[in-house]
Amino acid sequence: MLTPPEDHGRPILSRCSSEYRNRLLAALFAAAGAKDGRTYIQSGNVVFKATGHVVAHLANTISEAIEEGFGLKVPVLLRSRAELEAVLDANPFVDRGSNPKALHVMFLSDHPSDERVAALDPQRSPPDEFAVLGREVYLHCPKGIARSKLTTAWIDRALGTVATVRNWNTVNALVEMCRAS
Secondary structure, X not given: OOOOOOOOOEEEXXXXXXXXXXXXXXHHHHHOOOEEEEEEOOOOEEXXXXXXXXXXXXXXXXXXXXXXXXXXXXXXXXXXXXXXXXXXXXXXXXXXXXXXXXXXEEEEOOOOOHHHHHOOOOOOOOOOEEEEEOOEEEEEOOOOHHHOOOOHHHHHHHHOOOEEEEEHHHHHHHHHHHHHO
16 A cells, blocks of 8 residues: 555554553554654544655554563454545445444455355345445444444454444544544
């Protein structure tokens, strides 16, 4: 991925949580060369600025530092501001007037193969729905994500990748944070 020498705000999405860990996570970013790291809620979200050189190695650097410092193997996923804005535009459930509280996005570490996507069972968790578009899985869970069988563990296994999920409000907030940086 090509990035300008000093990119606009860029979010990181990880499965690391808690306020204490968020503060340490922001410090890890600074130590790795990222600037202006700001966390959002206690679920491993950091918006930061960094050069393309720093970004190229940042996910692995942060993941290794979390494992070393906390003993946790945590996937770390990066998206650029443009990629996150595209997520807002691509959600197929927004235009249907779905309740925003029922909307979530699973961010994937890699593009899944067409074969694996085709093998997903659309009836796994009625009335929940999902759509796989690129490196994102868009979820519509009208009874709440806690009751859904569309879990990150299922997606990880079925698509052969790593996922982390964010609710629609968080995705919107991260985009606003990126735009403000």
